[in-house]
Amino acid sequence: MTKDNKNEPDKYDHLLTLSNQVARSSVAVIDAMSQRGAVKGEEMSTLGKLRDDAVQIIQVVENIQQEKAMEE
Numbered sequence: 750m751t752k753d754n755k756n757e758p759d760k761y762d763h764l765l766t767l768s769n770q771v772a773r774s775s776v777a778v779i780d781a782m783s784q785r786g787a788v789k790g791e792e793m794s795t796l797g798k799l800r801d802d803a804v805q806i807i808q809v810v811e812n813i814q815q816e817k818a819m820e821e
Contacts, residue, residue, distance in 0.1 A: 779799065
């Protein structure tokens with residue numbers, strides 16, 4: 750079975766873009782919820798971990814995009 754390598758960069762770029770959008774939206778929603786007092790205290794650590802993970806995704810995607818731009 751052969752792979753169509755022409756589609757791989759498009760899939761990879763789409764994954765990066767989608768991951769970045771989801772991560773940024775997640776951070777925005779969590780920040781808005783916490784500012785409005787919409788979560789219980791026991792939920793804060795879980796949401797904090799989710800927010801930290803989303804920030805890491807944003808940083809990784811930005812690093813990959815910067816490296817890609819430097820190669821072009």
